[in-house]
Amino acid sequence: MKKLMFALVTLLLAPLAQAAPEFREGVEYTVVSEVPSSKPEVTEFFSYVCPHCYSFEPLMDNLAERLPDAEINKVPVSFLGRELGPVLQRAYGAAVLLKVEDKLTPVMFDRIHRQKKMPGSIEEVKDVFVANGVDGKEFDGVINSFALNGMIAKYDRLTEQFNVRGTPTVIVRGKYELNMGEIGSEDRFYRVVEYLLAAD
Known part of the structure; x- marks a missing residue:
């Protein structure tokens, strides 16, 4: 009789087990805002001086290819690299304004982490x-511009809003922060992001 009851309970619970979500809050991700953005977006907070960000860059590139309809954003933080943190944050913003970010970001990462040539100043x-x-005069025209100063203020505001204290930090739809240490593999990273993009 006990075996029969156990079998019945197992059958009743089976659909519930199958319906369990693949990823769980508090494990693979944390809710950091009550309201998600209305658009599919993934935001990475990073720093050129962060070795983990350097290693993580190919995953973000692949994510953009896998999710062509998603908006992939990068936010440079200023709190890493000591006095060079704000300089490198400004360098990224300048690359965006000059429309050379796709070219300059790999160059900056390579110089700092492979060649060990850290830029010591804005010069x-x-x-x-x-x-x-990049034309030197064009660089001079944006590096201290009103537009770039506005971008820097936005970068700092977002860093504070999401209480970012380490990099890389990945936020999906402005609501979910990935727990990178719990994800474990490149494939699971992609699947977690896709799962959260479709979540309520």
Whole structure:
């Protein structure tokens, strides 16, 4: 009789087990805002000086290819790299304004982490830009511009809003923060992001 009851309970619970979500709040992700954005977006907070961000860059590139309809954003933080943190944050914003971010970001990562050539000032950042095809006068025109200062303020505001204290930090739809240490593999990273993009 006990075996029969156990079998019946197992059968009754089976549909519930199958309906269990693949990923769980508090494990693979954390809810950091009550209201998600209305658009499919993934935001990575990063720093050029962060070795984990350097290693993570190919995953973000692949994510953009896998999710062509999603908006992939990068937010440079200023709290890493000591006095160079704000300089490198400004360098990223300048690359965006000059429409060379796709070209300059791999260059900056490579110089810092593979070549061990850390730019020591905004002048050295300019040299990197110029060496990679950016007109020096165009760089000068944006590096302290009103538009770039506004972008820096937005970067800092978002960093504070999501209480970002380490990088890379990935936020999906402005509501879910990935718990990178719990995801475990590249494939699971993609699947968690896709799951959260479709979540309520």
